[in-house]
Amino acid sequence: MTSVQIVAGGAGFIGANLVRRLLEENGVLVVLDDFSRGRREYVHGLADSDRLVVRECDLAQRSEVQAAFADAARRGTVAEVWHLAANSDIPAGVENPDIDLRGTFLTTFEILRAMRAFSVPTLHFASSSAIYGDLGSAVLHESIGPLLPVSNYGAMKLASEAQSCAAAEAYLGRVNIFRFPNVVGVPATHGVILDFTRKLLQDGSVLHVLGDGTQQKAYLHVFDLVGAMLAIRRREIVGKVEVVNIGPVDDGVSVRWIAEQVVQRVSPNARIAFGQGNRGWVGDVPKFTYSTARLQSYGWAPALDSRTAVRRAIDEIATQHGL
Amino acid sequence: MTSVQIVAGGAGFIGANLVRRLLEENGVLVVLDDFSRGRREYVHGLADSDRLVVRECDLAQRSEVQAAFADAARRGTVAEVWHLAANSDIPAGVENPDIDLRGTFLTTFEILRAMRAFSVPTLHFASSSAIYGDLGSAVLHESIGPLLPVSNYGAMKLASEAQSCAAAEAYLGRVNIFRFPNVVGVPATHGVILDFTRKLLQDGSVLHVLGDGTQQKAYLHVFDLVGAMLAIRRREIVGKVEVVNIGPVDDGVSVRWIAEQVVQRVSPNARIAFGQGNRGWVGDVPKFTYSTARLQSYGWAPALDSRTAVRRAIDEIATQHGL
Numbered sequence: 001m002t003s004v005q006i007v008a009g010g011a012g013f014i015g016a017n018l019v020r021r022l023l024e025e026n027g028v029l030v031v032l033d034d035f036s037r038g039r040r041e042y043v044h045g046l047a048d049s050d051r052l053v054v055r056e057c058d059l060a061q062r063s064e065v066q067a068a069f070a071d072a073a074r075r076g077t078v079a080e081v082w083h084l085a086a087n088s089d090i091p092a093g094v095e096n097p098d099i100d101l102r103g104t105f106l107t108t109f110e111i112l113r114a115m116r117a118f119s120v121p122t123l124h125f126a127s128s129s130a131i132y133g134d135l136g137s138a139v140l141h142e143s144i145g146p147l148l149p150v151s152n153y154g155a156m157k158l159a160s161e162a163q164s165c166a167a168a169e170a171y172l173g174r175v176n177i178f179r180f181p182n183v184v185g186v187p188a189t190h191g192v193i194l195d196f197t198r199k200l201l202q203d204g205s206v207l208h209v210l211g212d213g214t215q216q217k218a219y220l221h222v223f224d225l226v227g228a229m230l231a232i233r234r235r236e237i238v239g240k241v242e243v244v245n246i247g248p249v250d251d252g253v254s255v256r257w258i259a260e261q262v263v264q265r266v267s268p269n270a271r272i273a274f275g276q277g278n279r280g281w282v283g284d285v286p287k288f289t290y291s292t293a294r295l296q297s298y299g300w301a302p303a304l305d306s307r308t309a310v311r312r313a314i315d316e317i318a319t320q321h322g323l
Numbered sequence: 324m325t326s327v328q329i330v331a332g333g334a335g336f337i338g339a340n341l342v343r344r345l346l347e348e349n350g351v352l353v354v355l356d357d358f359s360r361g362r363r364e365y366v367h368g369l370a371d372s373d374r375l376v377v378r379e380c381d382l383a384q385r386s387e388v389q390a391a392f393a394d395a396a397r398r399g400t401v402a403e404v405w406h407l408a409a410n411s412d413i414p415a416g417v418e419n420p421d422i423d424l425r426g427t428f429l430t431t432f433e434i435l436r437a438m439r440a441f442s443v444p445t446l447h448f449a450s451s452s453a454i455y456g457d458l459g460s461a462v463l464h465e466s467i468g469p470l471l472p473v474s475n476y477g478a479m480k481l482a483s484e485a486q487s488c489a490a491a492e493a494y495l496g497r498v499n500i501f502r503f504p505n506v507v508g509v510p511a512t513h514g515v516i517l518d519f520t521r522k523l524l525q526d527g528s529v530l531h532v533l534g535d536g537t538q539q540k541a542y543l544h545v546f547d548l549v550g551a552m553l554a555i556r557r558r559e560i561v562g563k564v565e566v567v568n569i570g571p572v573d574d575g576v577s578v579r580w581i582a583e584q585v586v587q588r589v590s591p592n593a594r595i596a597f598g599q600g601n602r603g604w605v606g607d608v609p610k611f612t613y614s615t616a617r618l619q620s621y622g623w624a625p626a627l628d629s630r631t632a633v634r635r636a637i638d639e640i641a642t643q644h645g646l
Contacts, residue, residue, distance in 0.1 A: 094493055097486070101432060105482070109424060133488060145468040146500075146566045149485050150492035159428070159482030162472050163420070165456060169473035170417055177469075243469045 002076030003027035006069070006120075008059055008111055009085030011038030013189045014126065014180075017222045018082060021230065023047050027079075030072045032057040032065075036103075037088055037189040059085045060106035062113065069114040078118055082229075083111050084126040086157070088190045093152040104156035105163075112167045121173035124233060127161050128180050129245065129290055130154030141291035142179075142243050161243070168240040175240060176232050181247035181290055184313035185222030186320050192255065193310070196262040197317050204267040213256030213274045218248045218290055221309035224302040231300045247292045250305045258310055265314050266323060325399030326350035329392070329443075331382055331434055332408030334361030336512045337449065337503075340545045341405060344553065346370050353395045355380040355388075359426075360411055360512040382408045383429035385436065392437040401441055406434050407449040409480070411513045416475040427479035428486075435490045444496035447556060450484050451503050452568065452613055453477030464614035465502075465566050484566070491563040498563060499555050504570035504613060507636035508545030509643050515578065516633065519585040520640050527590040536579030536597045541571050541613055544632035547625040554623045570615045573628045581633055588637050589646060 005022060009015045010031030015038060022029055023046055031043055031054045043054055053075070057068045072078050087093050087103030108125070115123060132140045133148040149155045161177050168175045188194040199207055220228075228246045235242070256274070263270045304312065328345060332338045333354030338361060345352055346369055354366055354377045366377055376398070380391045395401050410416050410426030431448070438446060455463045456471040472478045484500050491498045511517040522530055543551075551569045558565070579597070586593045627635065 094489070097432065097436065097489075109420065113420065131485070134492075143468045145466045145470065147468065147470060147481075147485065148488040148564055148566070150489060152486065152489045155482070155485035155489040158470075158485040159478070162454070162470065162478035162481040163475065165471040166417070166420075166473060166475045166478040169457075241471055243471070 004030060004072050004076040004078045005080045005082065006030045006032060006072055006078060007082045007084065008032045008107065009038065009083070011035060011040060011043050011054065012084060013037075013185070013187055014183060014222055014225065015084045016042035016187060017185065018084070018226050018229065019043050019052070020046060021226050023052065028053065028075050030055065030068070030075070032059060032068050033085070034058050039187070042187050060102045060110060062110050065110040065114045066117065069118045069120075073118050078120045080122040080124065081111060081115060081120055082124045083108060086126070087153060090130075090151050090153045097152045100152040100156040104153055105159045108160035108163055112163060116167070116171050123164055123167070123172055123174070124176045124229065125160060125164050125178065126180055127177050128154060128157045129247070131158040131161065131179065137289070139289045139291050140245070142245055142294055165241050173240065174237075175242070177241065177243045178229055178232065179243070179245045180225065182217050182219045183222050183225050184219050184309055186313070186316040188313070188317045188320065192258060193262060193313055193317050196259060197266055197321060200262065200267040200270055201321060204270055206271045206273055207259055207263055208273045209255060209259050209275060211255065211275050211277055213254060213259060214278045215255045216252050218250060218252030219306045219309050219313075220246065220248050220302060221304045221312060224248075224304060224309070228295060228300055228302075231298060232295070235298060244295050245290060245292050246295060247290045248302050248304075248306050248309065249292055249296065250307075251289065252306045253310055261311060261314050265318050327353060327395050327399040327401045328403045328405065329353045329355060329395055329401060330405045330407065331355045331430065332361065332406070334358060334363060334366050334377065335407060335411075336360075336508070336510055337506060337545055337548065338407045339365035339510060340508065341407070341549050341552065342366050342375070343369060344549050346375065351376065351398050353378065353391070353398070355382060355391050356408070357381050362510070365510050383425045383433060385433050388433040388437045389440065392441045392443075396441050401443045403445040403447065404434060404438060404443055405447045406431060409449070410476060413453075413474050413476045420475045423475040423479040427476055428482045431483035431486055435486060439490070439494050446487055446490070446495055446497070447499045447552065448483060448487050448501065449503055450500050451477060451480045452570070454481040454484065454502065460612070462612045462614050463568070465568055465617055488564050496563065497560075498565070500564065500566045501552055501555065502566070502568045503548065505540050505542045506545050506548050507542050507632055509636070509639040511636070511640045511643065515581060516585060516636055516640050519582060520589055520644060523585065523590040523593055524644065527593055529594045529596055530582055530586055531596045532578060532582050532598060534578065534598050534600055536577060536582060537601045538578045539575050541573060541575030542629045542632050542636075543569065543571050543625060544627045544635060547571075547627060547632070551618060551623055551625075554621060555618070558621060567618050568613060568615050569618060570613045571625050571627070571629050571632065572615055572619065573630075574612065575629045576633055584634060584637050588641050
């Protein structure tokens, strides 16, 4: 029977990149997306309609999720769900917690319910380094605690991890929890590079930066992220749940450096105006050291480090904007 | 101005014991409870109606929670919220995840929303050792990870912790997260001792036990639990969030031993019939070693160990049933 994979949030930034790669396999892909950030055009025409189904679905709505899974099940055996749907506007979720409750958690909750109803054994879940919160100078590896997320986004990602683990105990066969770092690339739908690029397109003379620019973060190119997900998926494990930090192996780059690079590419004569403090917004973590030792021990290494990934993404995003 | 404390789930087993102790302080106590497990009689008459207000409230319903907080705010300055409301039927929550979503998580979500709206600075949250899941032989201390709960109850307690941490970052002044062990005492509303007692009252000749009786758990008497919560509340901390395991200092007792003790007290001639396997239900953790080193380092020690706590609770519950 035909093998079917569902990609929830598959028309978004990371989803669209994953879909491209999964289409190299046999079987049918069903993309579910509410198109709040994702766009049909990101996945349109990548394959014939018998191999790639793109369906609008509010993944926090039980009836819509159940109907979408029922439709997928009619096309073959639904073997895997990739769940990448989430609110991606962290400050908006801090302002109004309902946004992350619906977009980041209830999506997971309803997907798990549908997986149980349709006996889908395998979940790949896009979690986030945001679940760690601000642990100061501690190295963030998978065995550290307590987990004290500082944003509702991080809280609802952790809630999703937890609910997935409980589902693994009760009915799933395997859950891979990928803790994503900051990811860059195209088609960009949000993030610091896109923000800077848009600002400079509006006013090419000055780039206003939230905070003093000293925030330092590691960035992974979406190409490497998808490669890591597929590597973890291939790996056999002892239990049912695998939790892995995905990220580059370097300490990252500062916001100041990113601002300078975007200015250079988009509007070389622009002045950069920094704000105060080393946090861009409530819920932002200024600097952290994110351990990817476990993933490296699996033999995986990124092709691009943070600097190269950011530089390439800046160029890709500029190109996306016709520059 | 009068100081007001809200006790959510205050008519339940632990809530009612906490309320008794908090009434020794000045100010007004407002008990909010949906009376699904809790009962009015557990707190009725403990104080005059100007010092103790008992109000029915579905704590997962936004409008009801907001109205209850508005009423509390009219009585004085609401300084602290004790949140002990949750689903306490773990197997029911595994069967139907909506039960823990509503009862264990949305209660927290709505309480936090109300705390923000009414500028209440301090939250005391009753979390659970269930957030750790089944980490095998690892000692469960507060700095361990990953947190992989095996029940929806544990998942939604972890979600509540996470959402409280994010709230601390954004608007709260202090959050104490108490990770409760298995707690025994009266007024019992659920738990293994009550189950065994009820079974023997129905049929005094045999006690059927789920699993083979080798599950071993540590138990704390509710008297000690409340004492620990108050000790943690008094302690000054550096950040805004304090996470503490509360529990006895011993390794606990087996289900077999508990069954024997209940039989001895309730129906001495009953035969005990064990089931198979060392898990009573999906989501149950057979044995774990729960570290209370942090709490002990604060100078706290329980008055009763697991054996003494269980024996006393068996006697209290038998008395509660007129035996």
